[in-house]
Amino acid sequence: MNAAVRVLVVDDDAAIRQFIQMALEGCGYEVTTAEDGQEALASVRAAPPRVILLDMRMPVMDGWAFTRAYRETPPPHAPIVVLTAARDAGEYASDVDADAFLAKPFNLRELLGLVGRLVEGRDS
């Protein structure tokens, strides 16, 4: 049933994108990745995701700018999970009205559980 569920991973760190992608694909999700907000915007237009995992501090277009631009695109809008190494992870998440946040370095199981719940919540 997860075959059609797409998750967008936005992070400027290649290693982080890589292990998240491997973990999600292992659970049967389809994964697209983006290095920054601008790539992510192009990606949501081309292939709308069901969940967005979003790093905040990125070059070119950061998490804040991306969320603003994303919310201006036509609905539906996927839930956003903020992933950040910053001290004020919770503050960043409320800045962009995110659905959830995890502080880096996070627990991978926690991330997978969170993505699962968000996908199911949307399904029901």
Place this chain on the structure above:
Amino acid sequence: MPKASRRPRVAAPRDLRTAARRRAPPLRTVRVPEPFVPLFQRAQDYVARYFRGKAFRPQHGTISISGERYILLRAASMSVEFFDLVMSLYGDQGPDQARDVACNLLFDVAHAIGKADAQAFHRKMGVADPIEKLSAGPVHFSYSGWAFVDISPDSHPSPDQDYFLIYDHPYSFESDTWLRSGRRSTSPVCIMNAGYSSGWCEESFGVPLVAVEVECLAAGGKHCRFIMAPPARIEEHLARYRRRRPRSRRGLRARRKVSIPEFFQRKRMEDELRCSHELLEQRVRERTAELLGANAALRREVAERKRAEEARDEFLSVAAHELKTPLTSLRGFAQLLVMQMEDGRAPDPRRLAKALDTIERQSEKLSVLVSQLLDVSRLQAGRLVLERKRTDVAALARHVLEAAAPRTRGHVLELRAPHAVTGHVDPIRLEQVITNLVDNAIKYSPAGGPVAVAVAPRGSAIRITVTDKGLGIPPEHRDRIFDRFHQAHVERRLGGMGLGLYISREIVELHGGTLECEESTEAGTRMAVAVPRRPP
């Protein structure tokens, strides 16, 4: 000269002692120390000419001298008779009180006349030097019948608080009126003389002055002798004069009475008040300036501390971010592998290799970041010590490029160096510098391209350059790339804490060398190191 008044004095700029060798003075209307004789002669000539033009015109009721109106007063009326009159008027308040009233009046009137006469003569003679201004005073004094002036060489007439004049008045009109009427006073009587002279001198020297008669013929003294000084110093001079006089002298029987009368006190108090007021204002000004300075320094310090705190906070937040990023993937890959094993799945060998490779790279990155933090802390504490040894810097550079090769695919790494370039350097630290420069060259040429390291001897130094064809450093950042934490704020994309170049420059400078950005355009950047081959 009154020999008794000669006292040993410390040689002063205007020591008047040469008067001892004085020849017969051509000066007849005044006696002054030798160095001043020519000056007073001129004044004498001037005043003599002035008095030649006197005209008594009783038919008009006028007396004039060179066009200036004068009046004649009977001397006794202004001295012995004046005292008697005041005594009879104020006698009910006691003789001392009455005497003080008379003294006050006479001194103040004479002081005012002395000042006014001095002003008039200075104008007429057109003189500016204080002594020259003084010069007409005694001569005019003689011509107008007040007294003869005999200035002691112990005097020190300087226009400041050190002003000191000791002089006699033979033929003082005041003591004379007492002696002629067969009267003796218990205290000195030459009040107007003292007032007039101090008024003239005060006007000439521009400092407040008072004169006290310390010995008076009318009070049993051998002379009418005066001391003139600034009000604040007069008591000190009087005390010294008394100490040097034998107590048995008759003239000093009235010593008690020579104590400074009230009008001197008043002048001294005014003088002291003025001085202390000026001093106070000066102190207030100084203190205000100090406070303003201290305030500004404090504000600067507060602002600097605030900036330093903000920079530290920013640094800590950036450092934490940079450390947590490799940690995130380390933990992520580890958990991923554990999960796969728990699921009983055999990990895909290619994925496993990839995961382990990433773990390796990320731990290396983490290790570099931690070393940088330690280096910065050592540098700031001045505890980074070089361990120099004979090193082939060309080989060092080759080693750096070999180690960097696996970290990039898109770059062509190239070494241009002779077979060996040796110098006494810290090989580990210099390798760190070259590695940092090569890593930057790779990092800042994301599209790939050549990265060339050149090592060559140049004079007594070794020159190392690292050249790339990358992004270049934007001009607005060029001055600041060696600042601590600088890059971290602007180049997050490429990671790092902005400590690399700061540490590198510090290491090179510890070697006594230089590290500069020689060239940076959109077509690339060349960083250049020069280190002395031997310790400076």
